Amino acid sequence: MESDSNRQCVLDFLQAFYAGDAAAAMSCCDNDIDTITYAPVDLFPHLGHKHGRAWVAEAIAIQQQRYTIRKHEVTFITAEDDRVAAMTRCALTKRNDGRVVQFVEAAFFTLRDERIAQHRAFFDSFDLVQQILGHDLADEFAISVRGAMER
């Protein structure tokens, strides 16, 4: 079934991505892959809107520069026709201070000829920003947000 092979392609992509095997990860992607990861690009320059599968190798290289260990676990995956959705729990160990940042990512893939042609992803980006910066921003903004919501 098409959806079974597409599901396996996404699993292979995620496995290769987090194993740091750029060639294998790129082989799961269409040459013209269009990807958007919704996140603040000041902190995550390898995210945002990218085009072409060279992005895969660049994203892996940036993560490898920043993190010594990158682990992932797919906690939910479903496929229908040429589309696959996955929820992945990720844990990255920061190179500069050894702290582990953890997040859950939602990713939606559209495949063409059993390769990933479109990728859309996002996560609890505020929490991840706090973890990357190493300090809590919630206190700083909680009162402002509550105030703004009530204005």
Add this chain to the structure above:
Amino acid sequence: MTEHSLWRFSRAMLRAINERQPADLEALIDDDVEWTVYGPVDMFTFLGARRGKAAVLDVCRQIAENVRIHRFDRESIMLGEDSAASMMRYSLTALDSNRPISLRIANFAQFKAGRLRSMRVLIDTFDLIEQALGAPIHLPKIA
């Protein structure tokens, strides 16, 4: 062909939030449901994890007290036998401030006998907080 549980659940959820009529929703939630909306609970008390039908209905009531849904666009939906994943774009209004908020939301749902057994929801929370503040949050650049 039987209607997928997601559609019944989506209609009931919309009614519970916009019309504050939770009866349909109540019938579609498993007693032991697991529910998580990842996000800062200090800012938005209706985010976070809940367990059990009563807790989920209570959090839906809190959502209904805080927002109204004006429009939603389905950007991607996948239906499994007893599961569903969707990426949606919602246009909301924060009721207290009348502030418009536009959100992209991912839902990962599992059903059992037509009832919601598990729901995991992810939001681009940084974007949500900037919209709630009405101003950008300035971050250091990392090359």
